[in-house]
Amino acid sequence: MKIGVLALQGAFREHLQTLDAIGVEGVPVRLPADLGEVSALILPGGESTTMRRLIDRWELRGPILDFAEHGAPLFGTCAGMILLAREIAGEEEPILPLLDVTVRRNAFGRQLDSFEGELSVPVLGDRPVHGVFIRAPVVERAGPDVDVLARLEDGRIVAVRERNVVATAFHPELAGETRFHRLVATMASEHADPGEGSGRRPHPTRRSRTPR
Ligand code: GLN
Numbered sequence: 001m002k003i004g005v006l007a008l009q010g011a012f013r014e015h016l017q018t019l020d021a022i023g024v025e026g027v028p029v030r031l032p033a034d035l036g037e038v039s040a041l042i043l044p045g046g047e048s049t050t051m052r053r054l055i056d057r058w059e060l061r062g063p064i065l066d067f068a069e070h071g072a073p074l075f076g077t078c079a080g081m082i083l084l085a086r087e088i089a090g091e092e093e094p095i096l097p098l099l100d101v102t103v104r105r106n107a108f109g110r111q112l113d114s115f116e117g118e119l120s121v122p123v124l125g126d127r128p129v130h131g132v133f134i135r136a137p138v139v140e141r142a143g144p145d146v147d148v149l150a151r152l153e154d155g156r157i158v159a160v161r162e163r164n165v166v167a168t169a170f171h172p173e174l175a176g177e178t179r180f181h182r183l184v185a186t187m188a189s190e191h192a193d194p195g196e197g198s199g200r201r202p203h204p205t206r207r208s209r210t211p212r
Pocket of ligand 1: 078
């Protein structure tokens with residue numbers, strides 16, 4: 001099983017190194033064809049406006065949406081979370097609207113441009129996650145199907161999951177934190193090889209709705 005890392009801009013090398021550290025082969029994804037050989041896709045931190053432009057230039061938008069709609073896991077960190085949000089506060093168009101959240105970019109302002117802190121992330125176990133926040137976004141609204149994985153002490157949401165899509169406002173790959181990547185690898189192997197009887201759950205946008 002291989003996991004792709006969108007390698008257009010930003011902190012993609014650190015994600016490839018983290019995958020290497022957990023014994024998973026990471027593949028840089030730059031062209032639509034690169035998605036054909038991976039079972040999950042990581043969207044790194046960087047600059048979401050630049051990534052938006054490059055995603056369009058390389059015609060990756062449709063292929064990434066198809067990839068997700070077939071149930072492959074996606075994991076976005078920081079700018080990657082912005083890419084996945086259905087709404088970006090103050091911007092007209094989302095980029096890859098796969099996660100029913102509203103995010104605000106650069107939510108911590110100049111005083112607190114970058115900061116680090118310990119976060120409780122119960123789905124990853126008792127040991128706290130060291131959160132590295134760099135001009136980070138925050139989740140201002142999470143839809144009813146979104147699981148909140150972590151909050152700051154003041155209650156603001158900084159990690160979420162909706163079915164096959166996981167996103168963090170912080171950078172696990174810059175903190176030697178491997179548990180998110182392990183979670184995504186587990187999700188990817190379940191997707192690539194669903195156990196007997198588990199069936200594949202299509203993404204809700206493709207699910208037929210039968211009126212009762
Ligand atoms: N501030 C960046 C943006 O809005 C995200 C920062 C990051 O990914 N570390 O795109």
